[in-house]
Amino acid sequence: MKRNILFVILSLPIFCFACTSHDFDKKKFENVNHAAHAVRDSVKAGADIQQFGNLLQELSAEISVLKDKVKSEKERELLKDYSDLLAIYRDGLTLWKYKTEFTQYGFVPKSLIYVGQDVEPIVEKYRLKTESHIFKPTKQSWKSIPENSIHIIWMNADSQLKIIDNILNY
Secondary structure, eight states: HHHHHHHHHHHHHHHHHHHHHHOOOOOHHHHHHHOOOHHHHHHHOOOOOHEEEEEEEEHHHHHHHHHOOOSHHHHHHHHHHHHHHHHHHHHHHHHHHHHHHHGGGSSTTTTTEEEOOOTTTHHHHHOOEEEEEEEETTTEEEEEEEEHHEEEEEOOOOOOHHHHHHHOOO
């Protein structure tokens, strides 16, 4: 009887360690983490919109691969954190595209981003300050946000990536 109790007491820490180590496998997240950092690094290095878009697709693909591999609640939460990061970067890409495309038409100054249908949810999500304008030839009103609004998105992405890094390094 004493041997059985002793066996249970000595086995309990090993059993608990096995459960917790299975709870979260950092190795599963190496590729997605590399892809996330590559996207961030491209922003900091001043990559062009095409390079950024390609890296964003790679991040999206890595997140998709992980959907079938995560098992524990902690892994699902981390996968959601990466999905949230992807959404933030996509918001930044949308602003970047609008800035690039609409300045070509001449009625949107380079220092502004046209607030079109795709940009409105981003403006609300990040509470970006808008400015109203009138297009003189047609007297049509339109809204803009400052071009530095993209930096607000990048700062949000940096914060999200720091949260992820803290989870992975804990």
